[in-house]
Amino acid sequence: MEELRVHPAVKVLRYVFLIIFAAIFLIPVLFIAFTALKSRADLMTSPFYALPEKFQWDNFLKAWDQGKMSMYMKNTLFICLVKVPLGILIEAFAAFALTRLNFKWSNSMFAFFLIGMMIPMQATLVPLNILLNKTHLVSTYPGIFLVYVGFGIPFGILILRGFFRTIPKEIDESALIDGCGDMGKFFRIILPLSMPAIATLVIFDFMATWNEFLLAQIFITKDTMKTITTGLLAFKGEHSTDYTLLNAGVLISIIPTLCVYLLFQKYFVSGLAGSVKG
Amino acid sequence: MTSRMLKPWLFLLPALIIYLTVIFVPAVYTFFLSFFSWNGVAPHKEFVGLGNYAELFTQDTVFMRALKNNLFWMIGSLTLIMGAGLGLALLLNKKLKGRIFFRGVFYFPYVLSGIVVATGWTWLYNPTQGFVNKMLALLGLESWQHAWLAEPDIALYAVFAAAMWQGIGQPMVLFLAGLQSIPHDPYEAALIDGAKPYQSFFYITLPLLRETFVIVVATTLIASMKVYDIIYGMTGGGPAESTQVLSSWMYSQTFKFANIGMGSAIAFILVLVSMTIIIPYVYYTTRKSYV
Numbered sequence: 001m002e003e004l005r006v007h008p009a010v011k012v013l014r015y016v017f018l019i020i021f022a023a024i025f026l027i028p029v030l031f032i033a034f035t036a037l038k039s040r041a042d043l044m045t046s047p048f049y050a051l052p053e054k055f056q057w058d059n060f061l062k063a064w065d066q067g068k069m070s071m072y073m074k075n076t077l078f079i080c081l082v083k084v085p086l087g088i089l090i091e092a093f094a095a096f097a098l099t100r101l102n103f104k105w106s107n108s109m110f111a112f113f114l115i116g117m118m119i120p121m122q123a124t125l126v127p128l129n130i131l132l133n134k135t136h137l138v139s140t141y142p143g144i145f146l147v148y149v150g151f152g153i154p155f156g157i158l159i160l161r162g163f164f165r166t167i168p169k170e171i172d173e174s175a176l177i178d179g180c181g182d183m184g185k186f187f188r189i190i191l192p193l194s195m196p197a198i199a200t201l202v203i204f205d206f207m208a209t210w211n212e213f214l215l216a217q218i219f220i221t222k223d224t225m226k227t228i229t230t231g232l233l234a235f236k237g238e239h240s241t242d243y244t245l246l247n248a249g250v251l252i253s254i255i256p257t258l259c260v261y262l263l264f265q266k267y268f269v270s271g272l273a274g275s276v277k278g
Numbered sequence: 279m280t281s282r283m284l285k286p287w288l289f290l291l292p293a294l295i296i297y298l299t300v301i302f303v304p305a306v307y308t309f310f311l312s313f314f315s316w317n318g319v320a321p322h323k324e325f326v327g328l329g330n331y332a333e334l335f336t337q338d339t340v341f342m343r344a345l346k347n348n349l350f351w352m353i354g355s356l357t358l359i360m361g362a363g364l365g366l367a368l369l370l371n372k373k374l375k376g377r378i379f380f381r382g383v384f385y386f387p388y389v390l391s392g393i394v395v396a397t398g399w400t401w402l403y404n405p406t407q408g409f410v411n412k413m414l415a416l417l418g419l420e421s422w423q424h425a426w427l428a429e430p431d432i433a434l435y436a437v438f439a440a441a442m443w444q445g446i447g448q449p450m451v452l453f454l455a456g457l458q459s460i461p462h463d464p465y466e467a468a469l470i471d472g473a474k475p476y477q478s479f480f481y482i483t484l485p486l487l488r489e490t491f492v493i494v495v496a497t498t499l500i501a502s503m504k505v506y507d508i509i510y511g512m513t514g515g516g517p518a519e520s521t522q523v524l525s526s527w528m529y530s531q532t533f534k535f536a537n538i539g540m541g542s543a544i545a546f547i548l549v550l551v552s553m554t555i556i557i558p559y560v561y562y563t564t565r566k567s568y569v
Contacts, residue, residue: 014369021366022383025443031409032398048412094293103286113293116301118556120504122525123545126311126318126538127304150300153293182285211391213507218533229393233511243401250398254390261389265382 036060036247043244056244063235063248071224072231073256076210079144079227084205087149088198091156096186098157099164100172110161116154121214132219139222147215152205163197164190203264210257228253305549312542319536330543341544344522347434348551351523352502354438355445360494362442363449368483370450371457381454385447392444396511399440403427403512427513430520437512437521444508445501449494456490457483496559503552524548 035043036059038052046053064070094113098106128147129138137143167190175185191198213229220226226234235249312330314323334341366384370377387395402409403426411423426436464482473481506525509515515522515530522530524544532541 014372014374018369018374018380022380025383025387028398028402028409028443031402035401043407048407048409049416090292090296093289097286097289101286101289106286109290109294112302113297116297118549118553119301119305120525120545120548120552122504122506122528123308123549124301124304125545126532126542127307128300131299131304146296147300150296153297153301157293182289186289207389211389211393213391213393213510229391229507232393232397243404243407246397247401250394254394257389257391258386261386 032247032250035243036063036251038244040242040244059244059248060252063245063252066245067235067249068231069228069235069249069252072226072228073253075225075231076227076229077256079148080206080209082141083145083148083152083209084202086145087152087156087205088160088201090149091153091201092160092191092194092198093186094153095157095160095164096190098161100185100190101182110157113154113157117158121151125214125218129218139220139225143219144215144225147219148209148212151215152208156201156205159197159201160194163194167193199264200267203260203267206260207257210260308542309546309549311538312546314539316538317536318532318538323539326539330539331547334540334543334547338540340519340522340527341524343519344524344527344544347521347523348503348505350434351438351441351505352499354442355498355502356495359442359445360449360498362446363494364453366446366450367453367457368479371454381451384450387444388447390444392507393511395440395444396508399437399443400427400512403436428517430518433513433517434521437509440512441505441508449498452490452494453487456487460486492559492562496556499555500552503548503555524551 031048034048034050034052037055037057038046039054039056042053042056097103098110103109132138132143132147135143137146171189171193172185175189180188211229212227216227216230220230223234232249232253235246311323313325313327315326315329316323366380370381374380401407405411405423405425405428408426410426414420414422424432424436427433460483464486465478468478468482504525505523506529509521509523509526510529513521515526525548528541528544528548531537531544
């Protein structure tokens with residue numbers, strides 16, 4: 001490998017460069033954390049790089065209460081917990097039909113679903129708004145799940161179809177001989193064998209749903225149903241002068257995503273890597 | 279129809295119905311609406327043909343600005359974000375201590391929502407209290423201080439910097455995955471032939487990363503057409519419409535000014551641009567049966 005010839009100075013330079021770059025990435029976060037832990041007076045008087053005089057852990061409690069964050073978090077979590085499994089089940093059914101049931105139209109149907117990836121969400125908002133208003137589904141869970149599941153379908157089918165195709169066809173035949181119907185094949189064979197792909201999709205879908213903003217902004221008008229992204233924005237307006245609370249709110253809101261990320265980092269990377277290799 | 283022929287459709291049905299209801303039919307209807315002048319509530323829609331499109335390109339200066347900003351975003355993402363992502367991937371592909379840590383540091387902002395990034399960075403850019411100006415003061419660079427998000431000439435660059443902070447990890451991870459699938463043999467052969475490191479890079483690494491480039495470029499292009507959350511969260515398109523992009527201007531036209539026809543025309547232009555980017559990509563990948 002080329003590594004053999006690398007001058008020690010180059011190796012040191014690499015570290016220096018990486019450390020500087022990492023600092024650029026982390027210092028803003030540190031600044032936000034310092035802000036969140038200072039009192040308002042402390043924030044005005046102490047230097048920006050200084051640790052808080054007295055750590056104001058209270059700020060997190062205040063942000064949690066005044067920003068109604070428990071409500072927003074609960075709403076978002078509920079949407080994720082229903083949307084992610086429901087969406088994946090529906091996508092898996094479709095991907096199963098496209099790959100395992102001899103089906104003349106499978107390629108054209110797949111192409112038809114893929115078109116969905118080319119359509120930006122914005123190009124559907126007005127008709128969807130009319131539809132949900134007419135059916136009185138704005139700010140209701142059926143309406144929210146309909147649009148959230150809908151926008152996940154093209155990507156979900158793409159990923160699951162890709163994985164289902166790699167499962168050998170011989171398995172289907174032996175299942176048939178053992179008297180397994182299509183439903184049995186789907187739930188007992190294909191789904192359990194696809195756990196790696198499903199795990200990746202669960203994580204990506206959870207993140208996407210947790211972070212979703214545009215649909216929530218338009219289709220969730222009731223304050224008590226708002227999600228964390230839209231809730232955080234309202235919080236910013238209400239307490240625009242209190243930066244300590246605002247930054248505490250920001251930090252609270254990223255805890256769940258950060259946990260999921262840290263727990264499943266491996267899947268994130270392998271999931272992305274999988275998409276490179278196709 | 280026999281039940282055997284019906285069965286695939288039964289499995290497809292839930293996805294198909296939802297997909298048609300939420301994405302396909304609405305998109306077609308938006309195209310239809312783009313030929314009308316309508317405020318969204320009046321019973322009558324006035325047919326104006328291509329009038330909305332003509333107005334966008336000839337009279338609506340904000341639209342042209344938004345289109346240009348999307349273009350800037352695209353070029354900036356393709357050069358700066360992709361370039362930095364590739365650079366970091368090359369560095370972190372070496373055997374380095376702590377590379378898992380560095381990877382985590384550069385990737386984690388990508389899992390945050392656009393709104394969280396926007397809220398955090400708005401505070402960092404705060405003219406009097408924010409980190410950026412305070413840091414400049416500390417370095418004795420007071421003359422470089424700005425009201426970053428309030429000056430029309432620089433607001434877009436300021437927002438883009440935040441987007442860069444958030445987005446670099448994505449191409450980095452993709453490139454890392456691509457780099458790890460390259461075998462060692464060609465490098466060893468090149469070394470024996472006396473190739474310089476930069477030659478190995480241009481003649482081995484880059485060509486073998488071609489597939490990765492296709493994916494990174496496609497996702498980057500599509501993402502830069504759709505950019506919305508971070509702009510909405512940081513500037514809302516202002517000051518003086520200087521940071522409007524197609525999706526935010528579409529949002530304003532539709533939901534603020536109730537120009538449904540105009541908003542639909544912008545949305546359809548967004549579809550058109552995205553399609554011209556992604557169709558060659560889908561063609562390329564399906565032809566080689568990667569999908």
